Amino acid sequence: MNxxxxxxxxxxxxxxxxxxxxPTIRYYEQIGLLPSxxxxxxxxxxxxxxxxxxLRFIRHARELGFEIESIRQLLDMADHPDQSCADAxxxxxxxxxxxxxxxxxxxxxxxxxxxxxxGCRQSSVRQCRVIQVLADHGQCLGEHLAGSVxxxxx
Amino acid sequence: MNxxxxxxxxxxxxxxxxxxxxPTIRYYEQIGLLPSxxxxxxxxxxxxxxxxxxLRFIRHARELGFEIESIRQLLDMADHPDQSCADAxxxxxxxxxxxxxxxxxxxxxxxxxxxxxxGCRQSSVRQCRVIQVLADHGQCLGEHLAGSVxxxxx
DNA sequence: GCTACAATCTCTAGCGACTAGAGAAGCAAG
DNA sequence: CTTGCTTCTCTAGTCGCTAGAGATTGTAGC
Numbered sequence: 001m002n003x004x005x006x007x008x009x010x011x012x013x014x015x016x017x018x019x020x021x022x023p024t025i026r027y028y029e030q031i032g033l034l035p036s037x038x039x040x041x042x043x044x045x046x047x048x049x050x051x052x053x054x055l056r057f058i059r060h061a062r063e064l065g066f067e068i069e070s071i072r073q074l075l076d077m078a079d080h081p082d083q084s085c086a087d088a089x090x091x092x093x094x095x096x097x098x099x100x101x102x103x104x105x106x107x108x109x110x111x112x113x114x115x116x117x118x119g120c121r122q123s124s125v126r127q128c129r130v131i132q133v134l135a136d137h138g139q140c141l142g143e144h145l146a147g148s149v150x151x152x153x154x
Numbered sequence: 155m156n157x158x159x160x161x162x163x164x165x166x167x168x169x170x171x172x173x174x175x176x177p178t179i180r181y182y183e184q185i186g187l188l189p190s191x192x193x194x195x196x197x198x199x200x201x202x203x204x205x206x207x208x209l210r211f212i213r214h215a216r217e218l219g220f221e222i223e224s225i226r227q228l229l230d231m232a233d234h235p236d237q238s239c240a241d242a243x244x245x246x247x248x249x250x251x252x253x254x255x256x257x258x259x260x261x262x263x264x265x266x267x268x269x270x271x272x273g274c275r276q277s278s279v280r281q282c283r284v285i286q287v288l289a290d291h292g293q294c295l296g297e298h299l300a301g302s303v304x305x306x307x308x
Numbered sequence: 309g310c311t312a313c314a315a316t317c318t319c320t321a322g323c324g325a326c327t328a329g330a331g332a333a334g335c336a337a338g
Numbered sequence: 339c340t341t342g343c344t345t346c347t348c349t350a351g352t353c354g355c356t357a358g359a360g361a362t363t364g365t366a367g368c
Contacts, residue, residue, distance in 0.1 A: 128239030
């Protein structure tokens, strides 16, 4: 006879339902991505069903490589469905450009590393092409890595 | 008449010669990649010329995306030129595999993100394909991202 | 010698996105 | 009542640096 009142869920259930780990969910709350849910008498978090959708959104966006700050903006937009989605579009475009430049860089790295490997005759270190190339930048494929490259990113 | 005795260099000179920043060089010393050089009376580091080659090796390897721990091993090998280079080879191969899997993953992400963008008609958020797809995993290209994906890597 | 100013020193903290662990408390079943 | 699981808070660690404070040293010009 009751209308199907979905009971609030504890954090572990939420973790199961979303595929996120429990500490990750707490972390998202801490950084303000997920609103703090009400607590039980014993101080446990009890989540409404809406939390599942929100966390799935976050997880999917993270899987697609969006940064937390972008996700924060995307969630804001999802919360205001009557506004323009131009910003969402531009966030996604920026992200796509980022992905493509990473691919380009990794492709260049991959070619260079495989050249190194191909040149190695597997004898002593003295003749190792891998070590030689690393020791002498001049021996590498090209200059495409110099200058334009941020050394500190993967 | 003197044989060309290369004078030890201060850290700033070394930074210029290698393209690394001064704090980065100190950091490499701190983590044991670069041996601690002798100091001047006033406690400044004075580097022998060999430090330049070592730092260039490190920089080049970092540009190629090798992790510090791999570089540590590669440097060990470079220091023992009579040993076998099979390990260097396998480090490089492992790194190549890593690069290739990142490329594969980024390519999949890029396709999915560009599908999202292509589907967006730039109207309100309610009809925004970008937001929709993020909100509902089922709408995305495929299952290739599910399960096999570590959410926490870029 | 004195005065600027640059370079260097040590130390600590911050980045992003979590992850791991300690130690305490709550909760359900037997 | 005990056992064992879940949850709680808090702190610290990951990687490869980077930024900043505040002190000291070195150098160039006058």
